[in-house]
Amino acid sequence: MAASSLELTTLGHRIRHHRLAKGFTLDELGAVVGVAGSQLSLIENGKREPKLSLLQGIATATGTDVTELLSPEPPNRRAALEIELERAQASPVFRRLGVPPVKITKGTPDETLESILGLHRELQRREREAIATPEEARRANTELRLAMRTRDNHLPEIEALAEKQLKAAGHVAGALTHRTVSIMASQLGFELIFAGDLPHSVRSVSDLENGRIYLPPASIPGGHGLRSMALQAMAHRLLGHRRPTDYADFLQQRLEINYYAACCLMPLTASVAFLQQAKRDRNLAVEDFRDAFGVTHEAAGMRMTNLLTAHLDIPLHFLRVDGNGAISRVYENDGLPLPMDVTGAVEGQIVCKRFLARSAFEEHNRTTEHYQYTDTPAGTFWCSTQTGTTAEGEFSITVGVPFDDARWFRGRESAKRATSTCPDETCCRRPPADVTARWEGKAWPSARVHMQMFSPLPRGAFPGVDDNEVYDFLERHAHG
Structure with missing residues (x-):
C-alpha cells in the first residue's frame, strides 16, 4: 500500500534530520547509498516513496535504523511546524481561497511559520463552525x-x-x-x-x-x-x-x-382522538385544541400541521406574520400561493394585504379568532386568524385550508371574503x-x-x- 503524502512528508523530514546530524550533503549521502542527490532531494521533500532497500541503506549510513526513520513523529519542532503548514496549505479549505501557498525555505523563521499556522488554525476553526x-x-x-x-x-x-x-x-x-x-x-x-x-x-x-x-x-x-x-x-x-x-x-x-x-x-393518541371527534362534529378549531392541552395558540396551530394531513386527510397552511406583514414562520401543503425570493425562501417575505394574516391587525376586537375566505389564483382558501403581542411587537397566527375542507371547521359560515391576485403587482404592491x-x-x-x-x-x-x-x-x- 502506498504511503500517504503526510507519511512521506514526515519520512522525508526524518531522513533530512539524520543526514544533517551526520554532516552529509545530499550528493555525499547519495554516493554512499548509490542514488543521485536529486533523487534523495525528492524523497526528503515527500515527493517520492523510497524502496525498502534504499531506506535500509540510508539508515545504515546515518547510524540509525529503518524503524526510527519510519516513525510517524516529526524529528523536531521545526519539522513539526513545516509538516503542519504543508498539510494546511494542501487542504481544500485553503485552496478554495485561491491564495498562493507560502514557500518554506531554510531561512524562514520559526516565528513566521507559527504566525502563518495561527491563521490556518483559525481558518479551520471557522470552517468547522x-x-x-x-x-x-x-x-x-x-x-x-x-x-x-x-x-x-x-x-x-x-x-x-x-x-x-x-x-x-x-x-x-x-x-x-x-x-x-x-x-x-x-x-x-x-x-x-x-x-x-x-x-x-x-x-x-x-x-x-x-x-x-x-x-x-x-x-x-x-x-x-x-x-x-x-x-x-x-x-x-x-x-x-x-x-x-x-x-x-x-x-x-x-x-x-x-x-x-x-x-x-400534545401527545399523538390523545390529540388525534380530540381532532377526529371535532371533525365528526364539524367543529375543528385551533382555540379548542389549544385549551384542551394548555399550550399557546401558535403551538396548537403548528401541531395541527403535524396531524391533520397524516391522520385526518386535511391539507392545510400555517402562518405566523409580524405586525409589518413579514412571514416569520410558515408551513403549507395545500397549494396556498405564498411570496418567495429567488432562493425559494418564504420567511421574511411580505404577505399579501388581502390575506387575513395581515388584515386581522386592523380588527377592533383582537381577543377572538377571525375567519375569512380568500380567492387566489390557486383557488379559494378559508382561514382562521388570531392576533397577539409580544415585547418585539404584534403578530398573527393563521391556520387555513382549501375551500372544500372548510366544512370541518368552526367559522366556516363566515361571510367575510377577500380577493388576492398576488404575486401580480397590481394586487397590493403597486x-x-x-x-x-x-x-x-x-x-x-x-x-x-x-x-x-x-x-x-x-x-x-x-x-x-x-x-x-x-x-x-x-x-x-x-x-x-
Whole structure:
C-alpha cells in the first residue's frame, strides 16, 4: 500500500534530520547509498516513496535504523511546524481561497511559520463552525421546509418516542404537568434547575457532566414555555444529537427538538382522538385544541400541521406574520400561493394585504379568532386568524385550508371574503395609477433602517450562542 503524502512528508523530514546530524550533503549521502542527490532531494521533500532497500541503506549510513526513520513523529519542532503548514496549505479549505501557498525555505523563521499556522488554525476553526451566509441559511431553511412538506410535516418515529417517554413517566391524559416533565428529566439523569442568570444568548443550558438542565424562572406561572424548553433540552439527548456540522444540521436538530416537545405537550393518541371527534362534529378549531392541552395558540396551530394531513386527510397552511406583514414562520401543503425570493425562501417575505394574516391587525376586537375566505389564483382558501403581542411587537397566527375542507371547521359560515391576485403587482404592491400620477416625484420618505440588515448571521456550532458566557455560567453553578 502506498504511503500517504503526510507519511512521506514526515519520512522525508526524518531522513533530512539524520543526514544533517551526520554532516552529509545530499550528493555525499547519495554516493554512499548509490542514488543521485536529486533523487534523495525528492524523497526528503515527500515527493517520492523510497524502496525498502534504499531506506535500509540510508539508515545504515546515518547510524540509525529503518524503524526510527519510519516513525510517524516529526524529528523536531521545526519539522513539526513545516509538516503542519504543508498539510494546511494542501487542504481544500485553503485552496478554495485561491491564495498562493507560502514557500518554506531554510531561512524562514520559526516565528513566521507559527504566525502563518495561527491563521490556518483559525481558518479551520471557522470552517468547522456552523457558519452560513444569509443566502445559505435561507436555502437550508427552504430545503428543510420542502422536505417536511413531502412528509406532511409528520415524523412518526419522534411521535412514538414521545409516547414511550410519557408512558414511562406515568402520564395518562390531560395537560402535561411540570411535575411529569421533571420526572421525565430525572429518568434521563437530569435535574431541572431554574436560574435567573442564564446567558442572554440561550434559552436553556444542559450541564452534561453534572446532570442539570438550567432553565429561566417562570415569567408566566403555569405557562407551557418552561415545559417546552425542558423537553427540547431532553430531546437532544434522546435523539442522539451531536454538535451540528453545518447550518442545515443545526436547523434539522432544532426542528426535531421542537417536534419532540410538541409531541409531549400534545401527545399523538390523545390529540388525534380530540381532532377526529371535532371533525365528526364539524367543529375543528385551533382555540379548542389549544385549551384542551394548555399550550399557546401558535403551538396548537403548528401541531395541527403535524396531524391533520397524516391522520385526518386535511391539507392545510400555517402562518405566523409580524405586525409589518413579514412571514416569520410558515408551513403549507395545500397549494396556498405564498411570496418567495429567488432562493425559494418564504420567511421574511411580505404577505399579501388581502390575506387575513395581515388584515386581522386592523380588527377592533383582537381577543377572538377571525375567519375569512380568500380567492387566489390557486383557488379559494378559508382561514382562521388570531392576533397577539409580544415585547418585539404584534403578530398573527393563521391556520387555513382549501375551500372544500372548510366544512370541518368552526367559522366556516363566515361571510367575510377577500380577493388576492398576488404575486401580480397590481394586487397590493403597486399603488393605483391615479394615485401614482398624483404623487410620483412629489414625495421623499425618510426610510426606517432595519438594524437586522447590518447584523451578521449568528455563527458557531450553536449559532448565536456566546460560548464564553455559557462556560462562565457553568463555572458559577458547577459547585452550587
